[in-house]
Amino acid sequence: MYAYIQWDILVRFLRYSGYKVNWVMNITDVGHLTSDEDAGEDKMEKGARREKLSVQEIAKKYIGQFLESMDLLNIQRPDTLCRATEHIKEQIDLIKKIEEKGFAYQTKTGLVFDTSKFPDYAKFSKLNLKKQYAGSRVEIDPEKKQPWDFLLWVTNQPKHIMQWDSPWGKGFPGWHIECTAMSTKYLGNRFDIHTGGKEHIPVHHTNEIAQAYGAFGKQTANFWLHNEWLKINKVKVSKSLGNIILAADFIQKGYNPLSFRYLVMTSHYRQGLNFSWESLEASQNALNNLIEKVKEFTPTRKGVWSPTRSAGKIKDYRKKFADSLDNDLNTPKALALAWSLIKDEKVADKEKYRLLLDFDEVLGLNLAKIKAEKIPAKLLHPVEQLLEQRQKYREQKKWQKADEIREEIKKLGWSVEDTDDGPKVKRLQ
Missing domain, CATH: 3.40.50.620 (HUPs)
Incomplete structure (x- = not known):
């Protein structure tokens, strides 16, 4: 994708x-x-x-x-x-x-x-x-x-x-x-x-x-x-090579799929990207921080936006954001600009909030809607171990044992769906 x-x-x-x-x-x-x-x-x-x-x-x-x-x-x-x-x-x-x-x-x-x-x-x-x-x-x-x-x-x-x-x-x-x-x-x-x-x-x-x-x-x-291509371990991702990763796979491993969207934007479309789970984890951390900043900047009371002394800076940020994407869709520069805005002490918090949501119309990270996802400790070891044990019971046709493990997984906050491609887990809401 x-x-x-x-x-x-x-x-x-x-x-x-x-x-x-x-x-x-x-x-x-x-x-x-x-x-x-x-x-x-x-x-x-x-x-x-x-x-x-x-x-x-x-x-x-x-x-x-x-x-x-x-x-x-x-x-x-x-x-x-x-x-x-x-x-x-x-x-x-x-x-x-x-x-x-x-x-x-x-x-x-x-x-x-x-x-x-x-x-x-x-x-x-x-x-x-x-x-x-x-x-x-x-x-x-x-x-x-x-x-x-x-x-x-x-x-x-x-x-x-x-x-x-x-x-x-x-x-x-x-x-x-x-x-x-x-x-x-x-x-x-x-x-x-x-x-x-x-x-x-x-x-x-x-x-x-x-x-x-x-x-x-x-x-x-x-x-x-x-x-340019997306690669995994420097090998092009393709269905024929069997190294495709679906967005649902990110969820199964405990990641917000939008962390992959964030990761994609850190590279230019003509530069390509070498994917790793470590880079996805870093992107989820960055996305979490971005979401928390938006929450921090959210105005506490509704009302009409009033002009501030940072009006000139706001105009400058808008122009720089548009210019970066006008320049052959330079998403890394656009992302860097969002972080510069966050750190700029000369721009009021409410203006940062408004500008970040404005930028997000293009970035598509749903900054005002999603919650920060806690990154699992090294890819959900307890759930993965339970899944492996459950699969062994299913192969042995010990259905009651398999159902008991399904309930254990549910207590950890995950549901299990058995598919033709094997069991899939999904975080419970």
Whole structure:
């Protein structure tokens, strides 16, 4: 969720600055193969087989987890959340337009985009394509005119579960077409900002730009923003590596999920972040202190805010906060400014309170609403030990013993839920 926190802050800041924002987010539930290029198997179908679920069930499961994490991390829901499988017609219509304008050709594997018709194809990624593909381990379709031409519509894959009728045969859309089709449906063929991870630059976003040129004669986005990766032990976080951490996992280990949001803001979106539980603990401490300061500065009586001698300082803080985020979304600088405000003896407490809540419209830490979470002594050892013992009893089918331990855990302030992925604990309210 690292990137989504960064882009949530972007959306919040644009709205804070007076812009009307229409935020569209897509969900790829078909067509994204295990390679970003035209190779491998569909990730949705691979996941369905791995977890012995239908494709629809796997989509529902992970969309549910994603939305739950968004809520726990106080990421605003986008104005439009669109799924690729619900926009097949739009994708087919866009492919037709690209084909009609002479940018596509048919092969045995499907309809392919002809990148030779777009002279600036490699400009966005600044790659030497011939050098890149010379050492590629991906098997290149011999029918492609150029190795980097890419599929718009995939056919002749009878084992693929999700397929639709099309003018080019029964099949499914290539990964890249969905983004162009859905973004232009909801935002028109010219919009301001397109975001993504840096891994999308050489293939996915390069192909999006090519598709847009084929369909509309221009690229659709005015600006492209790419985030660096979140890493754990210096290894990129990804589902394929099995090192994903959900927001619910933070709760299970006794942390406020917003402490992760705080941690994310300590790094610039193009710098990336190396996650550790120690860094999360430090961020929770900082968040706790921030919450306590807001409580300390809270006015004791209601009434009209009256001007103070610190009016000039307040204006200066507002400007510096906006300037830091105007400068390529510099969240570390914005956070540092909040702490400078807290320590500034020349600003009245009530003005600090008002300014911190004003800043929080962008930071999204819910400073006036959440309570400081006490950090557990080294990750809840008593509860973890009880969970392990309970799991042993369950495996031995000693259900009464397992229930007794559940009650012990409850007395410690936690509830236990048994899921397909193992027991999950949640702090009782």
